[in-house]
Amino acid sequence: MNKQKRFTFKKLLQVHIALILALHILSPVFAQKDESIFKAGAVKRVITPDPLLPVSGGVGTPKPVKEKNGDLYVRVMVLEKGETRIAIVGIDNLGWPAALGDKSRKLVKGIPPENILIGATHTHSAPDAYGFPNEKGEVLADFDYLNWCVGQIADAINEAVENLEPAELKIAVGEAKGKIAYNYYAPQLYDSRCGVIQAIGTSGLNKGKVLSTLVNYAIHPEVIGSKREILSPDLCGPLYNRIEEKAGGIAVFMNGAQGGMVTADNRLPEGKEANDWNECKRIGELLADQALSIIKDAEVQKELDLFCAAKTVEFPIESELMRMIIDKSPLSASVGNNYLIKTQVNLLNIGTAQVLTIPGEALPNIGYYLKRKMHTQQPFLFGLTNDALGYILTKEDFNSFKRYEYVSRTSLGESTGEILVEKSLEFINESPSASGFLMAGKK
Secondary structure, eight states, X not given: OOHHHHHHHHHHHHHHHHHHHHHHHHXXXXXXXXXXXXXXXXXXXXXXXXSOOOBBSSSSOOBOOSEESSOOEEEEEEEEETTEEEEXXXXXXXXXXXXXXXXXXXXXXXXXXXXXXXXEOOOSSBOOOSOOBOTTSOBOOOHHHHHHHHHHHHHHHHHHHHTOEEEEEEEEEEEOOSSSEEXXXXXXXXXXXXXXXXXXXXXXXXXXXXXXXXXXXOOXXXXXXXXXXXXXXXXXXXXXXXXXXXXXXXXXXXXXXXXXXXXXXXXXGGGOBOOSHHHHHHHHHHHHHHHHHHHHTOOEEOSOOEEEEEEEEEEEOOOHHHHXXXXXXXXXXXXXXXXXXXXEEEEEEETTEEEEEOSSEEOHHHHHHHHHHSSSSEEEEETTBSOOOOEEOOTTTTTTSGGGHHHHHTBSOTTHHHHHHHHHHHHHHHSOOOTTTTTTTOO
């Protein structure tokens, strides 16, 4: 090898070594950069039973069905930032007990079980998922269907993880105006605020496109109800369709503090009600339009924090009716002789939003109070999420008014609301605040 070739080879070797060293030094920097990328993914799956099944609006024998108005869905939004990954799941059903949710969590890859939030839309026109015993003590839920749904939920979450891609979020909370909801017991005592989280792609073919829109609003989707021989997602179906038609992506609905009884405003003159699909369309599309109007001018959040924590909360089961249901339903958690039931509550920070889950149907005064105490100007409450433990009301309201006889009887007991508020406030105060909440005016 001549002198010139030796010099060239030596230089090439030095350059090669320098490149290896540079890559070794910079690789943590590149990894850190990747860790800072916020990602989102969304999936929906049809879970309409075929053939159609009887539907349940509560305790008792499911009602027969002859037709359907719209399909039932499971809809998933997965969010990721660094090591934190969460799944938010909405399912078209009256309620989704923890016993079913935990089965799905065991089938999910890549997300810790405690970071999977499964909430029911509360349609009163879907198959029984509680395993309610009827007056004869019979349980008529279709467990083949429910187990199939368990698999569909897990598959949808896993697919959403595979679909994760770089994204930004728009987040807003505002009043949903128009004839959407009211409180059947006291018309003006309900929360008219609607929270919206919208994920927008930032790369590739989806750059600038909406990936998913989550709507959080407190309402009973019971326009059709369980007695009309119709299986339906109720007003949630038209809401999904409208959002996806106008914004694109996948729509997800998470209910709020809609207990006792924040219901759809389908009132007609002379004390009558509209109980058909056209009324579902009117209310669902109006709520969708309001949600899109609320989110339209929201600032895009590019620098996003993502936080998720879970807490186990224990409630005593004091109601004789609820004890009977738990004793006889194969889907109920094992509570032992002391009738104490444990369930999961989550607290999330998603950018400037803070989300608290409620394992049942909290009355609106509890919802208002918790939102007021949350460390953000953009509070979200996901009701009927992670569990379905009946109505949740304060000890002052429990059995205090004739109007509250039903909600008291179908509550775990007098202390449920007080325990939920106490544990939720502890959770909120021991967790980090949502990012940017001070700039939003919260002191």
